[in-house]
Amino acid sequence: MIQNLSEHQREDLLEALAQGGQKVTPQREVVYAVLLAKRDHPTVDEVFQRARESMPGLSLATVYNCLETFVGCGLVRQVNHERESTRYCPNLAPHAHFRDESTGRVHDIELPAHVLSTLRSILPNGFETDSIEISFHGHTKNSRTHTSN
Amino acid sequence: MIQNLSEHQREDLLEALAQGGQKVTPQREVVYAVLLAKRDHPTVDEVFQRARESMPGLSLATVYNCLETFVGCGLVRQVNHERESTRYCPNLAPHAHFRDESTGRVHDIELPAHVLSTLRSILPNGFETDSIEISFHGHTKNSRTHTSN
DNA sequence: CTGAGGTTTTGAATCATTCTAAACACCCAC
DNA sequence: GTGGGTGTTTAGAATGATTCAAAACCTCAG
Ligand SMILES: [Mn+2]
Ligand SMILES: [Mn+2]
Ligand SMILES: [Zn+2]
Ligand SMILES: [Zn+2]
Numbered sequence: 202m203i204q205n206l207s208e209h210q211r212e213d214l215l216e217a218l219a220q221g222g223q224k225v226t227p228q229r230e231v232v233y234a235v236l237l238a239k240r241d242h243p244t245v246d247e248v249f250q251r252a253r254e255s256m257p258g259l260s261l262a263t264v265y266n267c268l269e270t271f272v273g274c275g276l277v278r279q280v281n282h283e284r285e286s287t288r289y290c291p292n293l294a295p296h297a298h299f300r301d302e303s304t305g306r307v308h309d310i311e312l313p314a315h316v317l318s319t320l321r322s323i324l325p326n327g328f329e330t331d332s333i334e335i336s337f338h339g340h341t342k343n344s345r346t347h348t349s350n
Numbered sequence: 351m352i353q354n355l356s357e358h359q360r361e362d363l364l365e366a367l368a369q370g371g372q373k374v375t376p377q378r379e380v381v382y383a384v385l386l387a388k389r390d391h392p393t394v395d396e397v398f399q400r401a402r403e404s405m406p407g408l409s410l411a412t413v414y415n416c417l418e419t420f421v422g423c424g425l426v427r428q429v430n431h432e433r434e435s436t437r438y439c440p441n442l443a444p445h446a447h448f449r450d451e452s453t454g455r456v457h458d459i460e461l462p463a464h465v466l467s468t469l470r471s472i473l474p475n476g477f478e479t480d481s482i483e484i485s486f487h488g489h490t491k492n493s494r495t496h497t498s499n
Numbered sequence: 500c501t502g503a504g505g506t507t508t509t510g511a512a513t514c515a516t517t518c519t520a521a522a523c524a525c526c527c528a529c
Numbered sequence: 530g531t532g533g534g535t536g537t538t539t540a541g542a543a544t545g546a547t548t549c550a551a552a553a554c555c556t557c558a559g
Binding site: 279281283284287297299302308310311312313316319320323324325326327328329330331332333334335336337338339340341342343 | 428430432433436446448451457459460461462465468469472473474475476477478479480481482483484485486487488489490491492
């Protein structure tokens with residue numbers, strides 16, 4: 202069962218939505234809470250399953266709608282890996298993703314500022330970036346129990 | 351109309367396929383030739399259209415099959431951008447991709463070895479990478495006519 | 500010849516995502 | 530309070546890239 206949003210989190214949600222003239226709704230609260238509760242980069246369907254436990258009437262279409270809205274207002278990032286279902290991530294700090302091919306899990310990898318600028322530096326003149334996506338793909342050696350949240 | 355493969359290119363194809371007990375076929379030659387002819391990261395459908403000009407009976411499924419085979423034997427890379435159709439790239443040198451959101455074009459960005467190692471260095475212990483994908487997304491300022499091939 | 504194995508072809512199936520249209524909810528003006 | 534207007538949610542249909550299944554094809558070794 203999903204925890205309610207903290208005052209602070211609700212504030213973030215409100216603020217992010219407000220700048221596009223959009224409102225906080227019970228559905229959006231639940232979906233956002235699901236993302237914050239377990240930062241394991243769930244798919245739309247996983248978000249749907251988890252959210253339904255708190256709000257049984259919730260529809261899949263609404264989960265799609267909410268997530269799209271969040272991405273639109275910069276509250277959440279989309280994470281794509283090859284041709285798999287899109288996953289969602291509420292971590293706003295600059296980071297890369299590591300996809301463990303044996304477990305299927307996706308881990309956040311912190312991205313230091315100097316790495317980002319090194320990356321930008323490889324672009325020839327005339328290329329103006331608005332986003333960079335970095336994804337690693339591999340295995341994790343044991344010891345990596347890493348219970349993310 | 352697609353040029354035939356050069357001796358050298360045919361050799362690469364033969365060799366790559368051989369290591370998996372697979373053979374050169376007319377369809378595979380045409381599909382590979384299409385990729386080499388215009389390195390603009392075509393989608394399956396674009397490859398299909400272009401290949402059909404040289405080989406009218408060719409089927410879409412075969413194009414899927416050939417491309418999967420090439421990816422399997424490391425002759426070609428798959429390029430994914432967000433949720434769009436998969437694109438294919440015969441450039442085997444380490445490189446990143448830049449997706450120009452106004453034209454939809456995908457450009458290769460050379461990836462110096464030191465950048466690659468900087469990237470690898472951000473992985474915590476226990477993470478073993480077998481591939482890294484880097485994609486930029488943005489616009490290109492004019493002057494960038496850059497007729498790739 | 501003949502059979503085995505890999506390849507190609509067609510058409511159907513899958514499945515994540517998007518679209519459509521109708522029901523809702525909330526807010527403001529009257 | 531009543532009637533709209535506007536954004537939101539819902540169920541279900543539609544889409545579209547990709548995958549699958551099965552039959553026809555080829556090639557080559559025996
Ligand atoms: Mn691998
Ligand atoms: Mn953009
Ligand atoms: Zn993340
Ligand atoms: Zn490329």
